[in-house]
Amino acid sequence: MNPPSETNSLAEARKGDRGLVVQVGGEAYAGAGGVDAAEIERRLLEIGFVEGARFEILHEGLFGRDPIGVRLDDLTVALRRREAAQVRVRFVHEAAVAAAEAPAPLPDEAAA
Amino acid sequence: MSAAAEAVAGESPAHAFRIALVGNPNCGKTALFNALTGARQKVANYPGVTVERKEGHITTPEGRQVSVLDLPGTYSLRARSPDEVVTRDAVLGRLAGEAAPDVLVCVADSTSLRLVLRLMVELKAVGRPIVLALNMFDIAQRQGIDIDVARLSKELGVPVVTTVATRKRGLEDLLAQVDRLMAADLVAPADDPGVWHEPSVAEIRAAHRQAERTLKDCVKPPARPDTLTGKLDAVLLNPVGGILILLAILFVMFQAVFSLARPAGDLITEGLSQASTYVTASMPSTGWIGLLRSLINDGIINGVGSVIAFLPQILVLFLFIIVLEDFGYMARAAFLLDRLMGAAGLHGRAFIPLLSSHACAIPGIMSARVIDNRRDRLTTILVAPLATCSARIPIYTLIIGAFVPAKTVWGFASLQGLVMFGLYAAGITSALIVAFVIRRLFWRGSAEPFLMQLPDYKVPDAMNVARGVWQRGEIFLKRAGTTILSMMILIWFLSTVPLAPAGATGPAIDYSFAGMIGHTLEPLLRPIGFNWQISVALIPGMAAREVAVGALGTVYSVSGEGSALGGVLAHQWSLATALALLAWYVFAPQCMSTLAVVRRETNSLKWPLIMFGYMLALAYAAAFVVYHVAVALGG
Numbered sequence: 001m002n003p004p005s006e007t008n009s010l011a012e013a014r015k016g017d018r019g020l021v022v023q024v025g026g027e028a029y030a031g032a033g034g035v036d037a038a039e040i041e042r043r044l045l046e047i048g049f050v051e052g053a054r055f056e057i058l059h060e061g062l063f064g065r066d067p068i069g070v071r072l073d074d075l076t077v078a079l080r081r082r083e084a085a086q087v088r089v090r091f092v093h094e095a096a097v098a099a100a101e102a103p104a105p106l107p108d109e110a111a112a
Numbered sequence: 113m114s115a116a117a118e119a120v121a122g123e124s125p126a127h128a129f130r131i132a133l134v135g136n137p138n139c140g141k142t143a144l145f146n147a148l149t150g151a152r153q154k155v156a157n158y159p160g161v162t163v164e165r166k167e168g169h170i171t172t173p174e175g176r177q178v179s180v181l182d183l184p185g186t187y188s189l190r191a192r193s194p195d196e197v198v199t200r201d202a203v204l205g206r207l208a209g210e211a212a213p214d215v216l217v218c219v220a221d222s223t224s225l226r227l228v229l230r231l232m233v234e235l236k237a238v239g240r241p242i243v244l245a246l247n248m249f250d251i252a253q254r255q256g257i258d259i260d261v262a263r264l265s266k267e268l269g270v271p272v273v274t275t276v277a278t279r280k281r282g283l284e285d286l287l288a289q290v291d292r293l294m295a296a297d298l299v300a301p302a303d304d305p306g307v308w309h310e311p312s313v314a315e316i317r318a319a320h321r322q323a324e325r326t327l328k329d330c331v332k333p334p335a336r337p338d339t340l341t342g343k344l345d346a347v348l349l350n351p352v353g354g355i356l357i358l359l360a361i362l363f364v365m366f367q368a369v370f371s372l373a374r375p376a377g378d379l380i381t382e383g384l385s386q387a388s389t390y391v392t393a394s395m396p397s398t399g400w401i402g403l404l405r406s407l408i409n410d411g412i413i414n415g416v417g418s419v420i421a422f423l424p425q426i427l428v429l430f431l432f433i434i435v436l437e438d439f440g441y442m443a444r445a446a447f448l449l450d451r452l453m454g455a456a457g458l459h460g461r462a463f464i465p466l467l468s469s470h471a472c473a474i475p476g477i478m479s480a481r482v483i484d485n486r487r488d489r490l491t492t493i494l495v496a497p498l499a500t501c502s503a504r505i506p507i508y509t510l511i512i513g514a515f516v517p518a519k520t521v522w523g524f525a526s527l528q529g530l531v532m533f534g535l536y537a538a539g540i541t542s543a544l545i546v547a548f549v550i551r552r553l554f555w556r557g558s559a560e561p562f563l564m565q566l567p568d569y570k571v572p573d574a575m576n577v578a579r580g581v582w583q584r585g586e587i588f589l590k591r592a593g594t595t596i597l598s599m600m601i602l603i604w605f606l607s608t609v610p611l612a613p614a615g616a617t618g619p620a621i622d623y624s625f626a627g628m629i630g631h632t633l634e635p636l637l638r639p640i641g642f643n644w645q646i647s648v649a650l651i652p653g654m655a656a657r658e659v660a661v662g663a664l665g666t667v668y669s670v671s672g673e674g675s676a677l678g679g680v681l682a683h684q685w686s687l688a689t690a691l692a693l694l695a696w697y698v699f700a701p702q703c704m705s706t707l708a709v710v711r712r713e714t715n716s717l718k719w720p721l722i723m724f725g726y727m728l729a730l731a732y733a734a735a736f737v738v739y740h741v742a743v744a745l746g747g
């Protein structure tokens with residue numbers, strides 16, 4: 001449905017960038033405090049980073065623009081860029097996000 | 113219906129049903145728990161407030177005795193941190209001596225349903241009947257989020273009710289559904305372990321897709337989305353401006369502790385000295401009655417009273433903290449300071465335990481349960497007592513009031529407030545430095561990831577704020593009436609007995625046990641500038657920090673130095689001694705309850721001992737340096 005286009009790491013996103021999450025996990029991850037790649041993937045999934053989610057970078061910290069505050073569908077999550085590197089995203093222009101947001105016809109409505 | 117009534121009639125009234133409140137962090141479980149049971153557990157607008165299981169009791173409309181469990185919030189039953197383990201074990205009935213809940217009440221933030229719908233998939237696997245409570249329904253309505261409750265209930269296959277926990281709305285509906293499920297005999301035998309297992313990543317993704325479909329079918333996005341949070345965050349989370357605002361908030365807070373609370377504190381002090389005068393005038397000074405008079409005056413009015421005089425300061429501090437917590441600022445502060453904490457080797461979420469420790473280290477240490485990694489958690493626990501807890505306020509205020517002139521500097525700031533701010537800064541800086549040392553020398557390696565939801569701002573509820581402040585006041589007065597009072601009576605006794613022999617020349621206290629103890633210890637503490645009276649006060653001060661203030665009040669009062677403690681100290685101590693005592697109090701481990709909680713939380717004696725040792729060493733070293741530098745500079 002979407003035209004094939006380049007994906008980026010969420011870790012490289014800048015304030016104001018928006019788009020869709022295309023892949024969570026699967027990147028090299030050095031591990032931190034006993035959390036390995038598989039665990040960070042689950043945690044990201046559980047807090048709402050899931051393929052297909054819409055995102056927008058709302059905030060950046062002062063030092064090294066880290067951490068970042070990300071709007072994810074209906075909630076806002078703060079995380080460090082180190083973990084954001086586990087999330088691949090596709091940047092989408094505002095209009096295209098709006099199009100992607102348009103709800104698919106509900107089964108009920110389709111039947112009516 | 114009649115079957116239900118029969119079922120109830122057939123049950124022995126002693127049989128208690130159990131329900132548990134589960135859900136994502138910050139969705140209002142504790143607010144709902146308080147509304148249902150009339151409890152007063154802490155409610156605040158940041159994730160990870162509740163870290164223990166709490167139990168309350170209610171009677172349902174159909175007359176069932178039900179015990180209600182409030183649990184820490186979680187995104188999954190997978191349980192990564194100690195608080196989430198509590199939730200998992202309570203839900204699965206794995207807690208020793210406790211049956212699994214008969215009904216799970218899944219609490220949801222109606223404005224953000226995605227994650228809780230995914231959690232529901234896991235909860236259903238547990239195999240217990242579930243009621244979904246769409247809480248914060250008022251906010252959803254305000255934002256024009258259209259939720260098709262009937263359809264949601266049909267798709268999920270569980271009853272769904274809407275609630276506003278903070279306004280006690282929707283509780284009857286909720287309990288009616290609980291009654292219905294209990295009566296319908298859907299309740300599986302209590303020892304049924306269910307079929308829940310840790311979901312794999314594939315299962316988590318599948319559950320997300322399922323949740324997404326349900327959302328699409330039943331929920332229309334907000335017609336009037338919340339714009340306040342975005343606008344405020346644009347300012348409060350601005351990379352540079354945000355940090356300046358954070359500093360400004362802290363600055364105003366400590367200025368206020370001095371300026372706002374001053375008049376009330378003076379009033380209390382004035383009242384106490386009137387009471388003391390009255391007691392002196394109306395009771396004879398000799399015989400048993402004389403001893404009683406001394407107990408009342410020196411032990412209670414000058415001892416306990418000198419501690420109570422700091423109640424206004426403590427209330428002002430808590431007013432600030434509670435308003436910030438309710439407003440939703442805590443998570444922002446954690447965001448702003450994450451890098452700083454990270455540089456010290458602390459977990460980003462350690463900010464909240466450290467900030468809570470400014471009220472009292474005990475809840476601060478307990479809230480470290482939200483940190484999953486054991487080393488990160490231990491580091492946070494070890495440094496938490498360095499944050500300036502409210503029990504230090506009396507001693508800080510006493511010494512600052514006596515030695516720092518009440519001047520205004522730069523045209524707007526009170527010098528006393530600035531010194532106070534400096535002491536707080538010293539506390540937090542030393543916590544960061546100690547954490548850094550621990551993480552560099554002993555436990556090298558990066559801290560665990562920081563992943564935290566930033567909740568929407570909420571206008572603080574005046575009732576909740578008032579209740580919170582009141583509760584803190586009660587706790588403080590209760591301590592004054594129990595721990596502090598009993599220590600004061602003990603100190604008064606030690607300072608009075610044995611009585612001075614007839615014809616003695618020095619003050620009576622020199623002949624008492626307290627005098628002997630003080631003089632014995634003095635050589636140990638003289639290098640850091642402490643006199644024997646301070647030595648006497650420090651020992652009972654190990655039980656609780658405020659006790660030292662009361663003890664000084666009693667000791668100086670028994671020695672006949674008069675009653676306004678601040679004034680007495682200003683005459684008796686050199687500035688160097690006063691500064692050394694402040695430095696001592698920044699570090700000294702003078703709180704038994706903190707050590708006891710560390711023991712409980714770490715389940716070993718080793719950590720409280722390490723904490724006691726390192727803090728005592730730092731306190732002695734800091735007081736030593738400060739004293740000698742001050743003397744050298746002519747203090």
Ligand SMILES: Nc1nc2c(ncn2[C@@H]2O[C@H](COP(=O)(O)OP(=O)(O)OP(=O)(O)O)[C@@H](O)[C@H]2O)c(=O)[nH]1
Binds near residue numbers: 277278570
């Ligand atoms: N407007 C509104 N606010 C609510 C409602 N329920 C809770 N709140 C607020 O939401 C915030 C979170 O409430 P808590 O009860 O502490 O949430 P919790 O689920 O216990 O949070 P954790 O213990 O951290 O998991 C607080 O600021 C409450 O005042 C509600 O129905 N309406």
Ligand SMILES: [Mg+2]
Binds near residue numbers: 141142161162
């Ligand atoms: Mg709670």
